[in-house]
């Protein structure tokens with residue numbers, strides 16, 4: 065046995081020999097020579113401790129085996145690179161899939177901004193202009209605020225506001241609103257970073273206006289309301305409205321800051337989605353500053369928006385921290401294009417997030433039926449069977465927690481649904497699905513209709529593969 069494997073080991077090629085193979089030369093061009101050399105060493109190392117399995121019968125064959133294994137390592141690295149995926153999960157704002165998918169106009173604006181552009185120059189007089197001023201104007205139009213400022217995300221907006229107006233001073237907040245958002249955002253930690261003192265009042269489920277009033281001292285700088293975006297407190301509850309809080313703040317010379325989170329510009333209750341604060345309403349109710357994310361219900365790129373009173377925004381803008389939290393030209397370009405859609409009154413048609421939320425279930429059912437019909441006629445269904453199923457989509461992204469939207473999904477049944485979900489995820493294009501009660505569900509609400517054909521092709525291919533045994537590409541991963 066031993067001498068056999070030693071003989072086999074002798075067949076292992078030198079690193080240089082592998083690096084000279086044309087496929088490996090191509091691979092090195094794609095990933096860099098350093099990485100590919102390391103992969104070759106790794107594969108040779110693994111094969112050296114193997115007992116000779118996986119070696120060829122000739123030196124040439126063994127070289128081939130090494131090359132194949134190195135190419136497979138390259139393939140795995142490719143899967144970890146950023147690439148587009150199809151979101152068939154039915155979660156509209158999927159944080160792990162990049163939250164809001166951008167509108168076409170925003171996509172185009174990013175492309176147009178990649179080269180030189182008028183970021184900080186006024187083309188009319190040729191002088192230096194201020195970055196983002198046109199966008200701030202759009203934001204004031206849309207929200208009714210006096211002024212606006214754009215930063216990196218809503219967490220940055222909160223940090224900047226607390227640091228500017230409340231360092232070393234107290235900010236009053238209800239115990240029911242000490243939120244944690246995904247990605248290790250915990251409100252108390254933002255307070256620590258900002259050097260502000262958290263003055264918690266009330267209880268988890270009930271906080272009255274009187275609780276806030278009783279907590280005000282000479283050290284108090286602001287009252288902060290935070291929308292409980294990703295959870296709901298139901299049952300025996302009570303909370304103060306932003307209008308009441310703003311009035312109390314004004315009476316004591318304090319700031320009323322409203323972190324609304326998702327930044328809806330509209331009342332979404334006609335879509336059956338209730339309880340989401342609306343930015344213009346919060347301002348009208350008297351909030352001095354309203355903070356929200358750009359990539360939630362606004363449907364734009366990742367950023368944080370602060371709207372409110374001019375002198376306050378001016379102070380925020382002047383902070384060194386604002387410079388550190390500013391956004392780049394690509395974000396500004398995408399945000400401007402998104403805001404213009406809102407200004408034109410086309411948001412529910414052209415902003416994907418809002419279009420998906422507003423999509424009628426019948427439209428989704430028709431698309432599902434069409435695809436399932438074609439899947440049924442294209443082949444004699446065997447290993448995977450498809451049907452249409454009524455499901456619920458979710459808003460996601462920490463908005464409208466617990467509120468579902470009636471929808472429809474393509475329901476796939478197979479012997480191994482985890483494997484089917486995995487195959488869909490790993491193939492090209494990648495499709496992300498939900499699994500439930502022994503089925504794979506593809507909710508088409510979150511799939512752009514332009515991608516329906518691609519989804520169909522993937523399902524056809526998958527079904528054909530399953531009919532003639534498991535897909536070969538994933539064999540090694542199943543072992544791992």
Ligand SMILES: *Cc1c(COP(=O)(O)O)cnc(C)c1O
Pocket residue numbers: 217218219220243245249290291292293294323324325326356357358367368461462
């Ligand atoms: C989502 C959210 C945040 C965090 O926003 P990011 O843009 O992800 O930083 C903060 N507050 C509330 C209420 C939120 O919903």
